[in-house]
Amino acid sequence: MTAMDVRERDPYRIHGGHGHALGGPAPIRIVVGYGFWIFLLSDIVMFSAFFAAYAVLAGKTAGGPSGAELFNLRNVAIETAALLLSSFTCGLAGLAVTARRSSWFYVAMTVTFVLGASFILLELREFVHMVASGAGPTRSAFLSAFFTLVGCHGLHVTAGLLWLLTMMAQIFAKGFRDDILRRFMCFSLFWHALDIIWVALFTVVYLLGASR
Amino acid sequence: MLGKLSWDVIPFDQPLPMIASAVVALTILGVLAWVFLAGHFPYLWREWITSVDHKRIGVMYTLLALLMLLRGFSDAVMMRSQQALAFQAPGYLPPDHFNQVFSAHGTIMIFFGAMPFVIGLMNLVVPLQLGVRDVAFPTLNSVSLWLTATGALLVNISLVIGEFARTGWLPYPPLSETAYSPGVGVDYYLWAVQIAGVGTLLTGINFVTTILKMRAPGMSYLRMSMFCWTSLAASLLIVAAFPILTATLAMLTLDRYFGFHFFTNEAGGNMLMFVNLIWAWGHPEVYILVLPAFGIFSEVISTFSSKPLFGYRSMVAATLFICIVSFMVWLHHFFTMGAGADVNAAFGIATSIIAVGTGVKIYNWMFTMYGGRIRFATPMLWSLGFMVTFVIGGMTGVLLAVPPADFLLHNSLFLVAHFHNVIIGGVLFGAFAGYTYWFPKAFGFRLHEGWGKLAFWLTLIGFYATFVPLYAVGLLGMTRRMQHFDVPAWYPWVLVAGAGMIITTAGVVAQIIQLVVSIRQRAALRDSTGDPWDGRSLEWATPSPPPVFNFAALPHVEGEEPYWSIKQRAREQNRLRDEPEYEPIEMPRNSPTGFICAFFATVMGFALIWHIWWMVALGALGAFATFVVFAWRDKPEYVISAAEVARIDRANRSARREALATYTGPRP
Ligand code: HEM
Ligand SMILES: [Cu+2]
Numbered sequence: 108m109t110a111m112d113v114r115e116r117d118p119y120r121i122h123g124g125h126g127h128a129l130g131g132p133a134p135i136r137i138v139v140g141y142g143f144w145i146f147l148l149s150d151i152v153m154f155s156a157f158f159a160a161y162a163v164l165a166g167k168t169a170g171g172p173s174g175a176e177l178f179n180l181r182n183v184a185i186e187t188a189a190l191l192l193s194s195f196t197c198g199l200a201g202l203a204v205t206a207r208r209s210s211w212f213y214v215a216m217t218v219t220f221v222l223g224a225s226f227i228l229l230e231l232r233e234f235v236h237m238v239a240s241g242a243g244p245t246r247s248a249f250l251s252a253f254f255t256l257v258g259c260h261g262l263h264v265t266a267g268l269l270w271l272l273t274m275m276a277q278i279f280a281k282g283f284r285d286d287i288l289r290r291f292m293c294f295s296l297f298w299h300a301l302d303i304i305w306v307a308l309f310t311v312v313y314l315l316g317a318s319r
Numbered sequence: 320m321l322g323k324l325s326w327d328v329i330p331f332d333q334p335l336p337m338i339a340s341a342v343v344a345l346t347i348l349g350v351l352a353w354v355f356l357a358g359h360f361p362y363l364w365r366e367w368i369t370s371v372d373h374k375r376i377g378v379m380y381t382l383l384a385l386l387m388l389l390r391g392f393s394d395a396v397m398m399r400s401q402q403a404l405a406f407q408a409p410g411y412l413p414p415d416h417f418n419q420v421f422s423a424h425g426t427i428m429i430f431f432g433a434m435p436f437v438i439g440l441m442n443l444v445v446p447l448q449l450g451v452r453d454v455a456f457p458t459l460n461s462v463s464l465w466l467t468a469t470g471a472l473l474v475n476i477s478l479v480i481g482e483f484a485r486t487g488w489l490p491y492p493p494l495s496e497t498a499y500s501p502g503v504g505v506d507y508y509l510w511a512v513q514i515a516g517v518g519t520l521l522t523g524i525n526f527v528t529t530i531l532k533m534r535a536p537g538m539s540y541l542r543m544s545m546f547c548w549t550s551l552a553a554s555l556l557i558v559a560a561f562p563i564l565t566a567t568l569a570m571l572t573l574d575r576y577f578g579f580h581f582f583t584n585e586a587g588g589n590m591l592m593f594v595n596l597i598w599a600w601g602h603p604e605v606y607i608l609v610l611p612a613f614g615i616f617s618e619v620i621s622t623f624s625s626k627p628l629f630g631y632r633s634m635v636a637a638t639l640f641i642c643i644v645s646f647m648v649w650l651h652h653f654f655t656m657g658a659g660a661d662v663n664a665a666f667g668i669a670t671s672i673i674a675v676g677t678g679v680k681i682y683n684w685m686f687t688m689y690g691g692r693i694r695f696a697t698p699m700l701w702s703l704g705f706m707v708t709f710v711i712g713g714m715t716g717v718l719l720a721v722p723p724a725d726f727l728l729h730n731s732l733f734l735v736a737h738f739h740n741v742i743i744g745g746v747l748f749g750a751f752a753g754y755t756y757w758f759p760k761a762f763g764f765r766l767h768e769g770w771g772k773l774a775f776w777l778t779l780i781g782f783y784a785t786f787v788p789l790y791a792v793g794l795l796g797m798t799r800r801m802q803h804f805d806v807p808a809w810y811p812w813v814l815v816a817g818a819g820m821i822i823t824t825a826g827v828v829a830q831i832i833q834l835v836v837s838i839r840q841r842a843a844l845r846d847s848t849g850d851p852w853d854g855r856s857l858e859w860a861t862p863s864p865p866p867v868f869n870f871a872a873l874p875h876v877e878g879e880e881p882y883w884s885i886k887q888r889a890r891e892q893n894r895l896r897d898e899p900e901y902e903p904i905e906m907p908r909n910s911p912t913g914f915i916c917a918f919f920a921t922v923m924g925f926a927l928i929w930h931i932w933w934m935v936a937l938g939a940l941g942a943f944a945t946f947v948v949f950a951w952r953d954k955p956e957y958v959i960s961a962a963e964v965a966r967i968d969r970a971n972r973s974a975r976r977e978a979l980a981t982y983t984g985p986r987p
Contacts, residue, residue: 169580245586
């Protein structure tokens with residue numbers, strides 16, 4: 108008996124089944140997506156703590172440079188464009204998955220990767236530049252909070268890139284299998300969430316910071 | 320090559336930690352040797368270490384908790400005996416060591432004693448009460464368990480290699496910054512708690528998803544058992560609060576490792592921000608611990624009063640009320656730190672209001688008992704002991720919530736008595752009630768009642784004898800964490816507290832004997848039907864211990880107390896429900912992912928503590944590889960045949976049929 112037959116015959120299996128609420132356990136796709144949403148929520152709570160710390164320390168430059176002196180809005184605008192575009196191409200990859208078009212999937216994911224990687228490179232360049240000019244994270248509490256908040260987002264994007272590659276390899280090796288599709292759904296949720304966090308970050312750190 | 324590691328970090332010159340760790344190491348080696356030589360390892364590996372079954376994971380969590388409670392308890396014995404000997408004298412623990420002992424005690428008790436105990440019971444029971452086969456993410460569940468074990472291991476490694484933090488269970492800066500704590504002690508704390516914290520966060524996500532998305536057909540929210548409700552509230556709190564802990568500890572870590580200035584004294588750092596952030600997690604944390612305990616008491620009191628829980632809906636409301644308000648009171652932990660009168664007053668009022676939710680619950684439990692046929696089994700005794708003790712702890716809490724009073728009592732032994740009053744009287748009594756209540760479900764035999772009752776009375780008396788004197792001596796002005804003292808008026812109270820410890824120790828011993836005696840007499844204590852206490856919720860509808868798949872067919876729930884109504888119908892008609900149509904069941908395969916992942920986390924944590932950077936990279940790589948291998952598996956599930964399901968269920972049905980035939984109690 109294959110797993111598929113069981114799925115048909117036992118509607119109340121833990122992994123799957125029809126209906127929800129009164130009909131018993133939700134189907135596995137719902138469960139996985141829901142769980143991942145909860146994870147994203149927790150991640151956003153973590154970012155809120157870093158945001159709060161940044162808000163408290165933003166003015167504590169300890170005689171060192173302030174945001175207005177350091178931030179290069181042109182660079183940040185390019186970063187933002189790259190990241191937002193990458194979300195768009197990630198969406199295209201999702202469409203390719205729905206249409207089961209693997210070639211389009213690889214193309215869209217590759218573009219997403221390139222955009223994400225450029226974002227990271229630009230960010231790294233900014234960081235290196237700041238550290239070299241004596242505005243590293245140890246200079247003042249403001250800079251500690253800045254590097255941590257922005258760097259934490261950057262780390263997330265880096266982790267996302269690693270996941271992206273793994274995801275491509277998985278589709279390559281396993282095809283559009285149910286469990287792989289669920290994983291891809293989580294990946295795209297993750298990638299979009301990083302965008303949302305970046306929008307907050309862009310506003311609170313760079314826009315407000317540059318005007319201060 | 321090995322970072323800060325060298326032979327000098329092993330405290331050969333300090334006999335106490337050396338002897339203690341030698342004993343621990345020998346015990347562990349002895350157990351390991353026995354496991355391997357007697358050929359038990361393959362069984363342990365196959366059936367336990369790699370298990371993704373929520374019941375087994377629950378049992379392992381509980382075992383970890385019991386071991387760590389013992390470790391934390393021995394720290395407590397050392398502290399009380401040190402103070403008893405240290406009146407106008409140095410005692411036997413030098414200050415440096417004493418500080419490590421109280422820090423390790425608090426850390427171990429909260430993170431590796433109370434938390435795993437509560438989470439272990441949640442694991443064991445929640446899916447059963449929901450009427451489903453497992454949690455939402457079984458393998459992730461195993462990852463959570465083993466990451467928690469990693470944290471516990473790191474704390475215990477610090478006993479031999481290096482040192483532990485001297486900064487208390489919450490490492491306040493600037494003391495915990497490199498300038499004042501240059502050693503690896505705080506780093507041990509940070510990585511142990513950080514890694515275990517990730518495990519806890521994953522548990523929270525897992526249980527929120529399980530409870531909200533995976534319930535038996537017909538089980539609407541307001542048909543869930545009280546324990547499921549409080550577990551849901553605790554899991555929500557975990558999801559909302561633990562990320563704050565992660566971020567806060569990360570900031571302190573950056574300060575320590577890379578010279579950042581989040582909490583330092585110079586360059587604009589703000590140490591009060593640490594205190595705010597850590598308590599924004601810390602106060603919800605105390606409710607993460609105590610809410611599931613409230614759930615356990617609800618189950619136990621209703622079962623042993625042979626009545627439905629009084630005011631079920633108001634209990635649900637009170638739980639959710641506490642869940643939300645627990646995020647709005649954190650400042651009561653530092654009234655003295657200069658927030659000003661208005662802010663203090665607001666938080667003082669909010670804090671007092673939270674006691675209302677608890678008050679509702681206490682009344683509900685009393686009305687549940689009122690008019691019931693109460694059976695005084697051990698779980699019920701723990702619950703009754705809790706009700707009295709917790710009310711006292713709550714009242715001292717409300718007293719501390721009055722800012723002017725808190726200015727006098729903050730950081731005194733009165734505070735210490737308060738939180739032990741609620742944590743021991745609430746969380747620990749709850750955990751012990753749950754342990755004795757659900758033990759037969761986990762293992763198929765009950766715990767010995769006589770030894771259990773003895774353990775209860777000794778623990779209860781020992782608790783009062785230890786902590787009532789601390790209230791008194793706190794009012795006399797004795798502050799917490801004193802290695803020695805010179806005030807004659809305190810001395811008698813400290814001695815009484817020390818004597819109380821002896822009684823408590825007897826309680827601990829009785830509890831250990833209870834376990835040993837019960838295992839030896841398991842044939843006589845056997846629970847053949849799966850319903851040893853005349854229970855009311857769905858876990859009692861399964862055999863003890865339940866098969867991997869829990870339910871031969873998922874139950875259809877038609878009201879509150881689903882199992883009670885099934886049982887009443889059976890008693891009425893004098894026959895069991897019809898046999899379900901047995902069908903094959905698909906279950907998740909066991910997986911070593913959790914264990915291997917934790918192995919790499921241990922390597923990484925240890926390497927981070929000692930600044931061995933290549934090893935950190937190796938650990939990270941290993942963890943990633945483990946996940947990829949896990950993601951690559953093709954067959955995550957296996958099928959249990961209908962015949963096998965039928966065989967297991969029929970055996971249990973015949974035991975239940977027999978019990979029904981000889982049933983003499985009241986019938987509906
Ligand atoms: C009935 C409601 C409660 C009230 C009104 C209350 C109030 C307070 C207050 C005002 C403090 C701070 C005192 C100070 O630092 O000077 C405090 C400390 C504490 N409470 Fe409670 N509390 C309550 C319940 C609980 C519960 C249920 C727990 C645990 C399960 C708990 C655990 C603690 C701990 C661990 C500390 C202090 C730890 C430390 O400073 O290291 N409390 N409580
Ligand atoms: Cu509190």
